[in-house]
Amino acid sequence: MKAAIWAGVNEVAVEDVPEPQLLNSHDVILKISKTVTCGSDLHLIGGYIPAMRAGDVLGHEFTGEVVEVGSGVQKVKVGDRVVVPSFVACGKCWYCAQELYSLCDNGNPDPGITEGLWGQSPGGCFGYSHAMGGDAGSHAEYMRVPYADVGCFLVPDGVSDTRALFASDSVTTGWTGAHLGGTKPGDVVAVWGAGAVGQMAARAAMLLGAEQVVVIDRLPERLAQVRRHIGAEAVDYSTTDVVAELRERTGGRGPDVCIEAVGMEAHSTGVQGAFDQVKQQLRLQTDRPSAVREAIRACRKGGSVFVLGVFAGMVDKFPLGAMMNKGLTVRGAQQHGQRYVPEILRHMESGVLTTEHLATHTMPLTQAAEGYRIFKEKADGCVRTVFEPGS
């Protein structure tokens, strides 16, 4: 079958690879209908997360049709049209019982790598390196999904594949940040990053009752999407002092909840941006945390900062003093998708949550290298490139 693979630093290729097999009784095989680029893939492709082996299949946000089921699968049936969260979760361990699915004890068969790095291992993630379990990704014609009864969600008839696709990761990640960040009715929420995850965090905050939501980015086409499709306020950080702007817009208080949806390759302006670039390239820090710093600076006293962007290791100049003295709650997580997908699909079906505008570019999987190029360069107004393996 055809699959888009990581071939080396900044190299994506499409190759013929073996088809996946059922390996456990709880597995299913999906025929992938749509699979989409994610900003966190760029960390892998660029070599910032050095646990990719040449030939690994990329992709972790997808929809598909079930074509084969393992002997132990009870709910999922051949022919089901499903969306699957990016994280592999067993549904049986204590973390899954707490609905903290991305922390599943039994989702990563190679826990020694992340335990060594972080002291504990989160669950596995499709197409996200051997540190995160080594499961092949979704940029392929077919894909294996373990723990299928826990991870596969039937897409309602009234929801298109393109809309449901983003329930796999963008919306679920955004929802995780808005919900676990503690968004309450009446809150002011600020979101750093107007990519798909940031936009969906903003929309989730609105659906959770936030009264005012502000999204921060520098790309005009993304800020326009925020205004038009999300219904939130938009701030261009390249022309605006973000902390001053947020203070002015919030009566001097600062946002109640600040959600960082940028990650380890954050862009920033001025001396700070140059400092982080140099330190990262010299491997004196692994991650660039400028949006996290700004969120901590901007947040109201006693407020909440949620780190949604993917970070892998160390950062420098972390404002621990501001965090402590302002009494902030700082929290982070990968997505606990299995908890939120049913609610998200209901919102998608009712029409209050739409995602089609994120799919600015759609192309056959055979054009994956070009699809990632325009996505990385943010060329032609690209927000996300969707691949269709069947076309």
Add this chain to the structure above:
Amino acid sequence: MSGPLQQVLSRAASLGGAALGKLQHTRIPGVGQASTTEPAEVSAARWRAVTVYTDDLAGPFPELDALGSDLEVRMQAAPGGRGTELAARFHGSPTTDQIGELRAALRRTKQLAEVGEVLRVDPQPHGTRKATPQGAALEGAAARAPKEGVL
């Protein structure tokens, strides 16, 4: 593949596994087990434990039994309804390899009790694997990962 290149790749795979083994004893603040300051023989004598999310955990545990009669096993209820703590340690002075086998066996035992089977990952679909030392090192680290970590 040429002989010297094969040797380089084999060496890289071995180093990758060894590097992962070293990581948990690294004392760079914030990386790995910064708290691992005790002598290796003290660390080797510690109980290794997993918490299994069931109140009805009962042996036999074939994965642990396979490690021989030098292994001591104990169980106790975890606080707050978190299940059962299953712990094991070797009598005497176990080798690094023995401790690695114990980690992997405890993880498999937990999965068997919670899920009913051990999650497999190989074989996975993949494209061309370039023969590079970095790639071989990563494969060595991934192969050793079930036996490593902080457990």
